[in-house]
Structure formats: structure tokens, C-alpha cells
Amino acid sequence: MIHIRLITPHINDRSRKLQSLSDLRNLSIDLSMVHLDTGPSSIESEFDEALATPYVLGRAIEAEQDGVHALVIDCMGDPGLDACREVVNIPVIGPGETAMHTAAMLGRSFSFITVLERIRPMIEKRARIYGVTDRIASIRAVDIPVLSIEEKSPDLVDRLLQESLIAVTQDRADVIILGCTGFEGLAETLALKLKEAGQPIPVIDPVRTAVLIALTWVRSGLSHSPLTYPGPRDKPIRGYGLPPSPKLG
Amino acid sequence: MIHIRLITPHINDRSRKLQSLSDLRNLSIDLSMVHLDTGPSSIESEFDEALATPYVLGRAIEAEQDGVHALVIDCMGDPGLDACREVVNIPVIGPGETAMHTAAMLGRSFSFITVLERIRPMIEKRARIYGVTDRIASIRAVDIPVLSIEEKSPDLVDRLLQESLIAVTQDRADVIILGCTGFEGLAETLALKLKEAGQPIPVIDPVRTAVLIALTWVRSGLSHSPLTYPGPRDKPIRGYGLPPSPKLG
Amino acid sequence: MIHIRLITPHINDRSRKLQSLSDLRNLSIDLSMVHLDTGPSSIESEFDEALATPYVLGRAIEAEQDGVHALVIDCMGDPGLDACREVVNIPVIGPGETAMHTAAMLGRSFSFITVLERIRPMIEKRARIYGVTDRIASIRAVDIPVLSIEEKSPDLVDRLLQESLIAVTQDRADVIILGCTGFEGLAETLALKLKEAGQPIPVIDPVRTAVLIALTWVRSGLSHSPLTYPGPRDKPIRGYGLPPSPKLG
Amino acid sequence: MIHIRLITPHINDRSRKLQSLSDLRNLSIDLSMVHLDTGPSSIESEFDEALATPYVLGRAIEAEQDGVHALVIDCMGDPGLDACREVVNIPVIGPGETAMHTAAMLGRSFSFITVLERIRPMIEKRARIYGVTDRIASIRAVDIPVLSIEEKSPDLVDRLLQESLIAVTQDRADVIILGCTGFEGLAETLALKLKEAGQPIPVIDPVRTAVLIALTWVRSGLSHSPLTYPGPRDKPIRGYGLPPSPKLG
């Protein structure tokens, strides 16, 4: 069994999300999910990410102590991705990063359909860091805050379809990325509706793909490079009460 | 069971390679492997790739007819990758493409260790197509032709280690890609030796990673975009005797 | 006399095209043209290119044996360009490559007007390989298959004009490339009509330009670098019956 | 008087640094400096930055409440730069960002001389975000931890000179950036020594330049764009006890 843990970078329990991934158990994947005690109630800004990251780091160190084989950060902005890789040896997967690289392999360009317009600059910044800027066709928003998308009304799928069709026909997207991990479980439905609308193109469910990439790395003996992500130096820290990193140098 | 087929793009049977992947069976992966009747005896040039590609296409169409779920082209140059994606609907994976994108996620830069100096421009061209040029630290060669690396003498691992260490210390590579699918099964050994030499960095075995990415795509319901890879138009072809593509438009 | 040979990468005789180039004879250029016995009936996909390339290689080796001074591949996708350069020492010119670099010198951006929408990703891939992606204003199609453009009805010129004007006014193209070698002989007419419409901008006829670049290289003593395009290694090949490359290493 | 506040993103008081900037008072600049109660004792990793950022945000909001006109984050990694810009309206300056853009204007390429090798990937990431990657000649380290450079022994200047000379002669740097805000006050001495060594090139003291850019923006009526840095949405946050952002949307 490969134990993969999802870390939700905010204070709400999202563990029922695991249901949409339950079919992965037959790949010998064991999934667990944790959230934060301290931090924001959702991630919609750099500010939210900043508040979440210290405690995501704590969850990451804790997971490695628990014998977890790989981590997935449950947010498209990949908050804490680089910092987590400094403090643990096990693979840390950001669904934003894996979705963008996967999309870059599936077609010549991709569009994000995300929650709010205000998230656009954050996604562009991540794309710049990951080196895929020139593959982005567009970033579109359904204009619904994260905390409201939980209900997943039929309306939500309609909005996703509408923006996806504009992305394909107008922005020349060849691949769609669901740009919020709160859209989990909707990729299949959206892909079907796009097909019915004459556009049978791939739709990426970032968390699912991230979990499978985590499996890929573990079964290939791979983890992030310690040269890119060296362990932190041992020195005084005031506050937070985090467990010490196994990579302390 | 997910059935993944490896297509060796030359006339030599390499099916014993499957042994090094046999542990993946517990992921419900069923592997098969075919090679060509017509074509070169190994892939070391654009010329070789050109001769191989028409018959790789035949093997791809045949595989989809056989009910295979995904294809992996068994060569780092990904010969026929784009053309195959035009003629079949199932995912077609190029180990060159998946290795480069995986390396780009594992660290800030990577080096290829390949067989011959003469392959360098071909890898650079693929990197340009995939959009990862600026992540390449270097492309180094052990200077042994493909048909001679089969023996995998201890000498081969020494040469790989030697070039990898130069890549890390001199070219500033943070990740190593084994730049020939003939090196299969050596990643673990090389990684171990690098660790012993004080450089515990990730070493990518491209075929293994490609098979796991194939699994990732199948279990995520993903395949290449028909907008990037539209089916060929129906028109007269003289020669080759290929079966008709299921994507004929 | 400089002998330049056009290789049509499909099974249809297009030698009457030479008429539109007959005025170049006074530059001491001797033109010949061959086509394939095996292969597709036109080039409109990566699939078509793959089928054509092995026999384009045969034509290239044959031409060098015939004492030809330079080769031009008669297709905007430049099928077999890199592979041909590996097997012959004489210059091999791709009209796609020369048109794009010429356009990049004539103005800050250019548009392709090609036959079919489905060719767009192929042109984008070539631009990526040639390093001119950021100079492309747009790729537009008249939506007529290659085999139907032969007739060159007045309608065809109208469609070219229409798309060119959109390219200039809407996509901000400063130069037009006729994006299919089947459009040969139409550049002058289109340029005139653009001028009449108030947009006196350059229109590139890729085959004509390619032949003149071939002359440029021959009279400058230039051919492609053997470091970028080293000769193939001598080893068994099954099938095809190609003559051996003069560059066999 | 323009009031500019430096925020030291760790728990040590560095206010004596202000001495090296005291000559700026005659530009009607009033300087103040604060540090953190909670956080790391220096910034040398993504981990350190993550721990510092929440409390840097608090200091930023507090400064705007205090009537400060502009903020300078006192660290080359610019920790919290983007997040701070979301929560305040006054200009927030990162010395890393201003040093890199200034260097890009002073010459064709620049080198960083920083404290430790391990910081290299962090600087490369910032350069990628700022869009100046191709201007970096090299990133070199004197190999002394932040907490030890405070003493500023003659040895430190020698090490800086040594690495700077290699940067110029070997890496082709035309400009030097002192890559740690702990090197404050040494730019002039280093520039003089470089001149004596026959290399009279510009040496950037990032904090000094940052303060003057802050003045530039304030006196030009400029601050970061609210479209790039929209205010955070109002929603529950657990912990931290930060004052509410004036930009709450």
C-alpha cells in the first residue's frame, strides 16, 4: 500500500472529497486527508496562502513522521509547495504544477476555469515559476467564491461549460484545467458536456491527477531534488511550535 | 486491468525489458510489447526515426484495435509521437516528453545522460517542442552505441555515474534523466551510487515513468486533445498497407 | 549553372509548378522536380508527413548522386528537412523555414494564410523549432483542401485576400506568408490586391523564396552544419531499399 | 517629510542598519524600522520566508495605520512582497525586485553575490517571477551564514571582491548586486576595490536603492496596481490576530 496524504491548506474539513477518489484504492493507494487548526477558511489570495503556509509545513513534517509516502497539497495555488519540499524528503505534489505540466503534454495550449477573477494574477505567477506561461490560452472565472461552490448545483456545471466553450472557440484552448480543487468530481461531467457540444477535449481534475502523479513518483523512486530544495539550517525560531524538519542541515 | 503496450520503434525484440517493470503488475497494469518488421535496427538519428515512424503508426492503430488502453513509444526521441496521436484516440506517451516534464517538476534543472554525442541536437529539438529548453543543464553522452549498451557491464554504470557527477557539479543539474530507453533498470543503481558519492538526487528511468504516466492519464479519463491532434483526412495513400485510422475525418 | 531540385513529398506530379519559376533561369538556375512513388497524395497532417519522409530521403540521396547542387522540399511543413540534412551534404531547403525567417526580417510580425484549420498546430510546432514563435501574428485558413486548390479559381484569391485583410487589421500582421506551396504563383496577385485595398504589405511565395535562398547558399559556399546534422551510423535497416547515404559515419 | 518604514522579516533588531542610510535624511526622508515578535532568526530558505510572512503582513497593515508613506521589506528574497501588496495601499518595495530591475538598466547582465549556496534556487525563482532570468550572469556565494556576516570583518569584503572578480571575468557580469541585505553599507567599499582591481563597475546596495525607489514612487504618486494585487475577501481567519486590511473587499 502506498499512503498518500492530502493536506487541505485551510481550517475547513474537506475529507468527504476523498469519496470522488475512492476508486483509486484498487491501485493499492491508501488516502488520508488533514486540514489546519490555524489559518484562513479558504484560499483565494496571496494573503490567504501566506497565513496557511506555516501550518501546512507543520502538517507536512507530521506526515513524514507518520510514515506517509507522498503528500498532495489540496489547492490549485500550491501554497507552501516549495517550502514543504525543503522540510520533508517524501514527494510533495502541487495540483497546480502537475495540472499545468499534464496539460502541456496533452495539447498545445490550455485554459484555466477558476472561481474568481481575482485569482488570475496568482495563477499567472505560478505558470511563470513552472515555465509554462506560453501554453496558457486563457484564465476564466465562473465568479463564485470558494465557499459557495461546495453545493455544486447544476448551475455550476453550466457556468463551467459556458466558460470552457468560450475558452475553446475564442481563446483557442485545446485542454481545460479545472482551476480550483473545490471543483473535484466535476471533470468527467464537464468533459461529457463538452463532447455533447462538439468539443471532445480533455478536462483535467487536478487533485485526481496529482494523486496519480504522487503514485508515479513513489513507484519510480523519485522525489524532489535536495539541490533545488535543501533542508533549512538549524537556528532559533520564535513561535509556531512546529516539529523539527527531518532535513535540518 | 489497464492494458498498456510498449512499441519498440525498431526491428529488434526488446520484450525482456518488461522484466524491469514486472513489479507494476500490482497496480492492475497489464503490459505488452511489440516491435517493427520494417525499419532501422536502433534509433540514433532523425534518419532512423523517419524510417521507423510509418510502421510505429501501424502498430499504434493495431493496438487500439486490440483494445489496448494506452501506448508508450519505447524510445527517448519519441519517434512518431505527434503522428500517432493523430491516428488513435487512446493516450500515446513519449518517454522523452514525460521525463522532461517530470524532471521540470522535481527540480530547477536537469541533465540528460545519453548514448552518443550525435543525439544531442535531437534532444535539444524535442526540448524546444516541449517548451523546456531553459530547464536543461546539459546533455552528456557515455559514448556507447545503442546496440552495445544491452550488455550493461559494470562499466556502463561507471560511465553513467561519471557523467552524472560532472552534470551535477559542473553543469549545475539538480535532476538526472537517463537519456536512452536502453538504460532501463539502471536508474535505481545509479541513484544509489550518486547518493554514495554525496549527491542524493533524483534519477529518472523514462520508460517506467512513462508507463506510470500512462496509468495516470487512463485513470484520469485523459487523452491528447483532438484539437491539437486532429484525425487525418481520408484520401489515397500509395504503399505501407496500414490499417485505416479510427480517427479518419 | 546551379542545379536545384524540388522534391514534392507526395505521389502527385506537380512539375507544372515549375512554370511559375521559369523566369529564374536567367540567374543560371536549372530547376528539376520529382515526386514520390510511395506515400500520401498530399500533405495535410503529421501522419501524411510521416508516410512521405522515408521516400523523400531516398529522393534526396538520389539527387546528390545526380550532381544536384541544392534541394528544396516542396511543402510548407518541411517534411523530412532535418532527416534529409543528415543524409546529404548539399543544402536542403525547407520553404517553411525560409519563409518564416524571411518574414521575420521583413517586418515585426507575420501571418500564415494556409489551407485548413487542422494544419495550425503543425505550423506552430515548426515555428517553435525555428525559434520564431513570437513573430507570428496569426495562422488563418481558407478552408479548402490541398487537392482542391489546384484549380485556383478567382474565388481562391478572394479568400486569400479576405483572410489577409483580417490578419493585417485585426491580428496586426505586417507580412503575409502563403502557407501552402500549392498557392504558388499567387503572391504577386494577392500583393496587388492588398495594395489596392490600402495595405501594400509584402506577401511571401515560399517556394520562390526557397529556390532563391538555395541559390544564396550555393553561391556563398554554405550548407547545413554537420555538427547539427551528423551522418547516420552504418547499421542494418530492414525494408525501404534506400541507396546508402554519402554521409554514413 | 516622506516616512518610509523598513520591515525586517525576522526576530532580530537590525535598526542600527539605519545609520548607513542616514545621509538620505536631506531628501526629506524619514526612516523607521521594525522587526517581528514571531518568526525565524534570519531568512535563508523558503521555510524561513513562510514563517516570517504572516507577521510581515501584520507589520505592513500596522504601518499603513501609522501613516507611513511606503514600506521596504528588509530582505533580498522579498518575503511577503505580493501578499503585502494585497493588504495595503501604500507602496511595498522588495529590494530583490528593485535591485534586479535597476541592474537590468545599468548593464546587459548582472551577478548576485550572496551568503550561501543554498539561496541560489530562491533567487532564481524570484528572477523568474520578475522576468529578468536572462539577465543573470551568475549567482555566487561567500559561504557565510547571515547571522555571521554582521561582524563585517575585512575578510568579508575580501570574499565579496573575490567572487565579484570571478563574476566579471568568468561569468561576464557587467553589474554586481550585493545579494543579502546584511551586506548593507559595503557597496561603496566593494566598488572602490573593484575599481582598484581594474573593474570599475556598478555595485548595487539593495536596501539603499529600495529606499530611493520608494521615494520615487511616492513622489510620482505611484503604488502597485490593485488589479494585480486585489484586496483579500472578508472571511473567517483562525489565529494570528492580525489587524484587518484596509483593502478588505
Place this chain on the structure above:
Amino acid sequence: MIHIRLITPHINDRSRKLQSLSDLRNLSIDLSMVHLDTGPSSIESEFDEALATPYVLGRAIEAEQDGVHALVIDCMGDPGLDACREVVNIPVIGPGETAMHTAAMLGRSFSFITVLERIRPMIEKRARIYGVTDRIASIRAVDIPVLSIEEKSPDLVDRLLQESLIAVTQDRADVIILGCTGFEGLAETLALKLKEAGQPIPVIDPVRTAVLIALTWVRSGLSHSPLTYPGPRDKPIRGYGLPPSPKLG
């Protein structure tokens, strides 16, 4: 006192422009302004720039002889910027360069609002030289020649507002650069009107920013690198009658 001189690169006296900068005197900045005896009557083309540059060089050498501390070229095309840096040691500032780098720090993308459509390719070329091409959202023109904008009718501000709003809403600009130094003194008004229109984004007045960057460099002990801008070699020149450069090598 820091003496900064503006060089107007044409034959019209624009010294009343200094009024809009008079508030900078309390920063101990002393401003002077000169124009040319020979050259064009405004700068609107590469042709105009070519005619201006030799005499801008003369003004630059003269200024250094006069004891001036820094130069600002009073034109967005930065005519003579690189050549001037070769002939003097004091900082030479181009408002085009400083505006673009400042905009790149203020937000993720910027638009130029300039005088005439015909200037677009010149600005794109400068952006290419400065390395900020990918930050340009658009270049828009109010379609009024330089010599007519002097009057600054309310109409002019309306046109600037109109194009700025299209830049923001349609081209996704997050920052506006006033793309002609003739627009001096209008940034504040335009910013106010944009705010009233619901788009409170930064508007850069390039000359004001350039003067403050000149101050920044002088007070940081910085000037352009002599490795990027080496002095000219001593050799015969026919005509022009320029004073000899202090950097003659």
C-alpha cells in the same frame, strides 16, 4: 544639490516643462534643460531619432563638462541612450526604459498610450531591447501628432482616458504608461479620472519618474556599466564638431 539635466532631442525649446517638476526642488534636485540646434522638430520615427542622436551626444558630453550629475533624455524612444552612455560617465536615463521597468514592478502588465499608431513598432523594439516584451498588454494611440499635443485641451485628457479604459478592460493592462514625454503633467489628472471610472490603477509620468530614478542612481553611487558601454576608440571623425568624450579609450 544634485544637478540633473534634461536633454530635449529636437530643435524646440520645451523648458517650460520644468514647471511640472518644480516640486522636486525640495529633494535638493536642481534641474536644467537644453535642446538641439540641429535636428528634427519632434521625435516620431526612427528617422527623427537618427537625426537627433549625434547632437544629443554633443549635449551629453557638454553636460558632463558642466558638472551635471545625471542626464535625462526627454523622449520616450530614448534616442541616443546607448550611445550617450558610451561617451559620458555620469548616469544617462531614458524615460522609456525607466517607465517600462517601473511598470513591470507595479503590476503584471502595462499599456502604453502614445501619440500616433506609427510609433508602435519603435516602442516594441525598445521593449525587446529592455527585455520586457511579455509585460506589454497593448500600445494604443490618441492619434494626435506630437506638435499638436502641446495645447493639452480637455479633449486630450478625454482621449487618454478613453484609450486607457480600453487598455484596462479589453487588453488587461494593470498599469498605464503615458507614452510620450509631451504628456507631462497629465498623469495625475488621468489617474484621478481612471479612479472615478472605477479603475484606480497607477499611471506613470515617464519624465518625472526618470528624474527620480536619476536621483536614485546618483545617491546610490550608481552609473551604467563601462563593460556594457565602453568608451569610443580615438580615431578620425569628419564633421559634427563634437567635444571629445571623457571616456575616449
Place this chain on the structure above:
Amino acid sequence: MIHIRLITPHINDRSRKLQSLSDLRNLSIDLSMVHLDTGPSSIESEFDEALATPYVLGRAIEAEQDGVHALVIDCMGDPGLDACREVVNIPVIGPGETAMHTAAMLGRSFSFITVLERIRPMIEKRARIYGVTDRIASIRAVDIPVLSIEEKSPDLVDRLLQESLIAVTQDRADVIILGCTGFEGLAETLALKLKEAGQPIPVIDPVRTAVLIALTWVRSGLSHSPLTYPGPRDKPIRGYGLPPSPKLG
């Protein structure tokens, strides 16, 4: 007959250079060459280029009046290229631009061998404008001023060979560009010596190639786009006494 005129952008008569091009007469090319009355005695800096350009413009307008079919600026820095294109309708060719694009077609990377180290930043700037930066392997200098290379001692060829071999083996250049038009007539000799040294790679003689590209454009009915290079506006100019541009708008 096609009449091509070379404009030497300095005050020395270089018309004996035409001898090395005399074999091109059999292509129906008629060559003439002019130089300047006013300007520098050679081009080795931005300063020299600035002094030359106004009078190059005069020569260009004059040439079009003379019925010349195309212009070649006789200098690798392409001084006045863009400005000339604004003032005449006939093709204006810069040997720097044509050499770089030709090299980009002949191989994956190229090196310049130029006269003096100080020219390096100028070539890098041109490469940036032309969009070929990433194809440059290196820029090397033989360290001999332009006015001294006229003698073409055997020593000069040795120095060129020496730097070329370092470029190939160390900098990984696949193509060599002779980086000064003063090296005319040496490409063939250098190519031969490189071949004898085991490196049979292409060596570009920029003026020869430029003349043949001029022929290519004229015989293809092509000239630079008036959208990129619009004619100058009609307005007062003081000094220079240039004839009016035929493109005055």
C-alpha cells in the same frame, strides 16, 4: 540587371571590396558602392553608428533616386537599418540581420568572430532585436581594430581559425559568422582551414550573403513592410540637407 548598392557607413572608400563579389555578376547583379563624406572612420561603437546614420540615410534616399533596386549596409552592426527602411521603398539589407537568420537556418547555434571585445554588447543588442539570442553560442574577438584588419596578413586568418576552433569545441557553435564586414573574402579560406582541422562547418561571409539575400528579395517582389517601417511625417528639420524621403507621409 539588378542594381544593388553597398553603403559603407564611414568616410573611407572600401570599393575594392567589390572584387571579392565580382563572380556574382553572372547572376545579372550590378554592384555599386558608396561611402560617406561626414562621419566616423570606422564603426566600432554605438557612438560611431550614431554619427554615421544620418548620412547613411542620405545615401539611401539618393540610391532610390538613382534607380537602385536594393541596398546593403556594409557593416555588421547594421547602422541605420530601421531608419533607412522608413525613408525608402526598396529593400534595405543589413548583413548582421541576414547573417544571423542564415546561421539560424544552417545549424542549432552560431558564434560570431569579431574584431574587438568592445563590440560584444552591440552584437548582443542586435540579436535581441532580431529575436535570435538563444541561438548564439558565443561572441569572440581577434582583438584587432577595424582599420588594421585591412591588411589581411596570414596572421589574421590564424587568429580567426583559433577563435573559431574554441567556439566549436568549447562554446558548442555549429556555425561561424565572420563578425565584421572587413573580413570579406576570408570565409572560404577559414572554412577550408576548419575542415583541415577536422571541423567542416559553415562559415558565413555576411556581405556576400547579404547581396544574395538582396537578390532573393528583389526577385521575389519583396521589400520591408510599410506597417513596420512607415514613412516619416513631413515637418521642419534643421541641418543635414538630406533629400526628402519618397515615403514622406
